[in-house]
Amino acid sequence: xxxxxxxxxxxxxxxxxxxxxxxxxxxxxxxxxxxxxxxxxxxxxxxxxxxxxxxxxxxxxxxxxxxxxxxxxxxxxxxxxxxxxxxxxxxxxxxxxxxxxxxxxxxxxxxxxxxxxxxxxxxxxxxxxxxxxxxxxxxxxxxxxxxxxxxxxxxxxxxxxxxxxxxxxxxx
Numbered sequence: 001x002x003x004x005x006x007x008x009x010x011x012x013x014x015x016x017x018x019x020x021x022x023x024x025x026x027x028x029x030x031x032x033x034x035x036x037x038x039x040x041x042x043x044x045x046x047x048x049x050x051x052x053x054x055x056x057x058x059x060x061x062x063x064x065x066x067x068x069x070x071x072x073x074x075x076x077x078x079x080x081x082x083x084x085x086x087x088x089x090x091x092x093x094x095x096x097x098x099x100x101x102x103x104x105x106x107x108x109x110x111x112x113x114x115x116x117x118x119x120x121x122x123x124x125x126x127x128x129x130x131x132x133x134x135x136x137x138x139x140x141x142x143x144x145x146x147x148x149x150x151x152x153x154x155x156x157x158x159x160x161x162x163x164x165x166x167x168x169x170x171x172x
Contacts (some may be wrong), residue, residue, distance in 0.1 A: 012100030015039055019148075023129045028121045029107040036133060036140060037106045043138070049108060053143075054089050059114055059131075059142030064099070066138045070129045110142070118144045 016035035024030055032040070040049075051061045061170035062070070077086035098111040115121035120128050132143040142152070 019134050019143075020131045021130060021132050022130065024110060024115075024121050025107070026111065026116050026122045027109070028134075029103075029109050030142070031130065032102060032106045032108065032140075034106070036135065037102065039135065040140075048095055048099055048101050050093075050099050051108060051110060052093045053114060054093050055115060056092065058144070058147050059110065059118060061108065061140040061142065063138065065169070105168070107131065118142075119146070122145050137148065 016033070016039055020033050020036070022030055022033065038046075042064065044065060048064045048067060049061055050064060050067040051059060053059050071090065074086040075092050077083050096111060096114040096117055098109065098114075100109060102108050110118075110121065112121075118131075120131055122129065127145050130145055132148045134141040134143070
């Protein structure tokens, strides 16, 4: 509880940094941590959210205005191959997605098809109820344990060229 109170004291305009592990409840809902909820309310007041997956590896929670920007980009893709691929992405996002609001307790439903795709949710045991959240590009990434472990393993491997890469980008 002290950690949760400490997190709510950080200004809402500062994005939530780091990964936060949360559990799905018995109805398949995620309770957004206070930092995420406050930041969403500050950046996107009174907006509904669209929760989906576009890449079939992780969930993604978009404020509706951000999702509409993505749709506009995807709907205006030119070229037969790219246009068809963009159509498939839109179809997939709608297949697994749901447009909804956050309830008074800061919870949002993960749609059943998305839970099935990600292998998360009630009935799947303790591991299936755990997900990790990460703020990224005006939305929230949702990782299941398999994807979180895969990315953790890759990111924890030292790379000889990492310092050069960061220096080239001018990361301090």
